[in-house]
Amino acid sequence: MSRERARRIALAPAQENIEKIKKVVEEGNYYGAQQMYKSIGARYISSDRYSEALDFLQSGACIQLENGQVTCGAELAVLFVETLVKGKFPYDDDTLDRIKKIYKKFPRISVPQHLDLADDDDMQQLSEALAAAKTRAEGCSSFLKAAIKWSIEFGAHRNGPPEIHDMLADYIYSESPESDMAKVSYHFVRGKNPKKFASALVNFMGKCYPGEDDLAVARAVLICMLLDWPLVPYRLSFRLLLCKAQKSARHGARRKPAPFSENGVGLCYDGGKEGKRAKACLLQTPEFAQFFSKTGLRLVQIKGDRWVTGCGGGRVATGAKRHGTGRGFMHHQGGARQLGGYLALGNLRDANVLMDEMKKQVQVREVDFPRSELMQLVNYLLKTLERDALPLFNMLRQRYKSSIDREPIFNELLDEVAEKFYGVQRRNAMPGMFGDIFKMISGE
Template sequence: MFFFQTIEKLDNMVDGGNYYEAQQMYKSTSARYIAAQKYLEALDILQSGALVQLKHGQVICGAELAIMFVDTLVNGALAYNEETFDRIRKIYEAFPRIHVPHFLGDDYDDDGQKLSEAISAAKVRSESCSSFLRAAIRWSAEIGTSRNGSPELHVMLAEYIYSESPETDMTKVSSHFVRGNDPKKFASMLANFMGKCYPGEDDTAIARGVIMYLSQGNLRDANLLMDELKEQLKSTNLDFPKTDLIQFIKYLLPTLERDAYPLLGHYGRSIRQVQIVTLYLRR
């Protein structure tokens, strides 16, 4: 009873606007439970604190407690399972979401002050949530889910970077998607990107995704990505790019399943482009 009263008291402090004081109490209280190796109790306190701070828009405070939540999973050598993933997902979903790229419009001052403030706030949100999810991915890799860490967490991070970062880094987005387990969602993101990217960026984004899958030895999802992207573009009345690079990718995939190298002779320039992309990915 005392334990739950403590959590309620701390949450009420945040609700009352005492964010910093509550933050110090969350940290000190959880530290006592960790010192006593009562890791589950510490997790309850840190999760509750992260959720209530994020609910009130206190992103830095919430992210700090969220990362401490992951650190406690590490210190307690706790397993990655459906329960722990669900707790991480709940914290992730509590991070504020405001799509800054869509802010451009009449709501902002002519001097751009409001836009500048919005972009700065978006960077804080994106970096804070990304730090939390990267820590969770490292923990999941260390605990043995897979060499690259939890595929589900990679998908979550890819989605957040794409939708919330004021400067979309498609290389990072694609890198996490290919370590994930949802090529259909990856295709949906690429279709969305193609609808608003600069001319000439669309085929590079598609080729990058395919080559990244292949660099992971994942021919199946590389094919799934292309097939799903074709379907999604058809449903949105967008044309699939018809460049040499895309034509090369279309030949490359069956080539890896059978001896069809002579089909690629015409696409020497595209091969060089893919070689450059591959070298970049290995850096």
Template sequence: MPSVEARGGYYFFSVTFNRSLLVKVTCGSELAVMFVDALVKGKIPCDPEIVDRIRKIYKLFPQIPVPSNFAVEDDVQELTEALGAAKTRLQSCYSFLKAAIKWSAEFGADKNGDPQLHTMLAEYIYSESPEMDMAKVSYHFVRGNNLKKFATTLVNFMSKCYPGEDDIAIARAILMYLSMGNLQDASSLMEELKKQVQAQELEFPVSDLIQFINLLLLTLEKETLPLFNALRVKYKPSIDREPAFNELVCDIAEKFYGMQRRNPFQDMFGDMLKVSDLSN
């Protein structure tokens, strides 16, 4: 059981933070991280009540989307300050929620951290980041608990991204789910994406990469290893479009088929032996 002193510290930081009203984001962030530190030091178990307190703290962080419609005549300094402020807000909230996720992973039931906390962080990164990082957004959404929100975020991104980024974002999301062995949510996300795209009368991306993802989902449902290997070969150019995709596909092979990764050093050593044998 946590000590009385530890619990006292935890409640002190909880009450103090809520009264601070985040007069300054950085100060509020430091206090928020201290709150999580109190949870860790007190070995406070992760439960719905504490997660709800963290959610209330999270909602106190300012949510001010970075303006994207600055005119040419606008002051450059104003834009610079706006971007700097956005980065500060993002880093402050990110530090707090990352610490909270780490605490929940250590003292909760989910080894990846509480899904609700991952969803909060994914939403904040997407809405507040001046430099969109969909890989990081997706990383937290796939560990979260709001698949529909994830789909909505992806559809929103598709409506404003550069050509060729939409299918990569979709593929990344599906592959991330699959790399964790989560075929059900991967399939559900694809269905939800198509449903939302149709409802908004948008066009779903058509590319070899999307074709690979659709065939991959069908292949994993049937647990067909030869077909899986054939897909990797046929769609290698599409997989190579994103450096991280090859790693994710290797993770999928290991999760679903027990295929061990090849050690590049072993391959190198084997090649050296072959050369040595040929020279003798």
């Protein structure tokens, strides 16, 4: 009987309940307010009023965080994401903005410095500050990890939105009492802010134990070589546009291969007459013009045995194709290898950007950049991977074996580099092995 009565009771609009509970918070009754947020939020959800539930939970999370109630705020933030899942809300810019607003409410408090470790009061103060910092980092991490998981399921880039990865990496690094660069790198390499990533690494160099700095740099650069930098957060719309390009480019010939193929960072097109003709038509299509303008990507031409233009407008790769011609090149082994090389070079560019940015920042901050055999190896690798030089790559691995063996995971990463850049198949490789390796490194 009570359940039926509860269903008959009208649930007030979200804004009315927001104002009501805000007063409870202002009175200092944070626990009571939290129970009200959770119970009323659950009622909105059970009534399928998901939009109101989102407004209500977002407000609750922000209000609790503004009042320093990190545990309560983080709990409501996670409930906000769970509501996105239950309501099957697609990933879009508006929802990303809402996630950012909650994230910005998580407090940033510096741990007290220059304390007297022999003083009991100072030690107590430090202990409490470290515990609070850990709570903040864990609460924010739980919220943003849930947001990444939701976004992947509902339309974002396959690695999750780079903006959320950047937020998570930055908060973990700045607020966590433990400097876990593997975990920080896990998210920065999936973000799109190499300057901030470089800044975090340079800061780490100044406070880590001897011998840890070059390991952190090498790990970060190797991972950049392997992970796709999320240049295209519009993957679904890109595929739809690609289908339209292929359809329009066929000119009614059903069996004739379309001169366009997806490479993950742009459209590849045949450099012949048919491809150029289709390109001209394509660039006049408003949808494509808007897409390429929005993403900064370009068409990639393949002509004869060379890639001619790429995302940066210059030559990105060369090399003979062993099978087939430019037309319909995705159906041939040689074309597929060229495509793999292009994607790999995109990763190499990101690794070079990160390395260059670190070198700039160490000069400005007057921090010593690591000088070790491991750093020599990284610099040589960046140059070697620009060309078809598998023998040189293998020679470097042998020459710097002792440095590589300092961290066992480096051998696994280099095996992945060999496969990605040179097509060397790993023995007994399991599908998804790299993802498992990286999660093991980061503890994710």
